[in-house]
Amino acid sequence: MTYKEEIYTLRELEPGIFRIGNSGVFMDLIVGEHRALLFDTGYGFGSLKDVVRSITDKPLYVVNSHGHVDHACGNAQFGGAYIHPADLALCLEHNTPAYRKMELNVAEVPVDFDMDAYLSLGTGALEPVGEGHIFDLGGITLQVLEFPGHTAGSIGLYCPERKLLYVGDAMNNFVWLFLPEAQSLDTYIGSLHKAAAIPFTHMIQSHEPDPVPKRKLWDYLDLAEHLDYETGLSVAAPGYEGDARICTRLGIHHDDRSHPGFAAILIAKEKL
Numbered sequence: 001m002t003y004k005e006e007i008y009t010l011r012e013l014e015p016g017i018f019r020i021g022n023s024g025v026f027m028d029l030i031v032g033e034h035r036a037l038l039f040d041t042g043y044g045f046g047s048l049k050d051v052v053r054s055i056t057d058k059p060l061y062v063v064n065s066h067g068h069v070d071h072a073c074g075n076a077q078f079g080g081a082y083i084h085p086a087d088l089a090l091c092l093e094h095n096t097p098a099y100r101k102m103e104l105n106v107a108e109v110p111v112d113f114d115m116d117a118y119l120s121l122g123t124g125a126l127e128p129v130g131e132g133h134i135f136d137l138g139g140i141t142l143q144v145l146e147f148p149g150h151t152a153g154s155i156g157l158y159c160p161e162r163k164l165l166y167v168g169d170a171m172n173n174f175v176w177l178f179l180p181e182a183q184s185l186d187t188y189i190g191s192l193h194k195a196a197a198i199p200f201t202h203m204i205q206s207h208e209p210d211p212v213p214k215r216k217l218w219d220y221l222d223l224a225e226h227l228d229y230e231t232g233l234s235v236a237a238p239g240y241e242g243d244a245r246i247c248t249r250l251g252i253h254h255d256d257r258s259h260p261g262f263a264a265i266l267i268a269k270e271k272l
């Protein structure tokens, strides 16, 4: 654990579009004329609510991209969150004291961090949300899109007014498809094609600080559709006992993450 005076970073990408960072994960706040929406609540170390309320006092929707511990453990600070039903059990599991404790090694926590209180926070009330639901913030809308793959209940939010697609962990430069909750490679490919048909210009990813141009989707598709598990690099994947492998695009080394065409999938054989 690292103790810090200020644990959250804050950045306004464009008017009303904010990113809040902590411990390697970003949460997104979108502020409309009448309401605001927080997409993901991170690990929930310290008071994320104070950060949100320093930006806006408008009524707030809180939505989880999926149920993982680094996306949904601040839910209780807001009384709960919307989540896809397919990730509800996962979210409850990842909010248990045992899961929360596992993540404390990466934590940037405030100087007055109360570990016992943190471990027992729970999720708050979880409300189901699914495909097609529209959150209307006034002048800005966010449409829910199901993107199964990384988890069964992974969702994105499409903002047509800003041409932004919030994707959580559903698609990025290093997708995890090895945990038990991950879906098949084909399911993931289906989600990539679904995203490709949406007229957005940039993706907002949970572990990438900057917006990612839409053209990056074609690198993800190229890798996923030509994935060769046999030549992948076998690694010890966190929380997984089997043979998980890092697979990259042909000719790009798995360590060459600054390569403009880099894309990787950490995948288990049973997902092929």
Ligand SMILES: [Zn+2]
Residues within 6 Å of the ligand: 066, 068, 150, 169
């Ligand atoms: Zn995740």
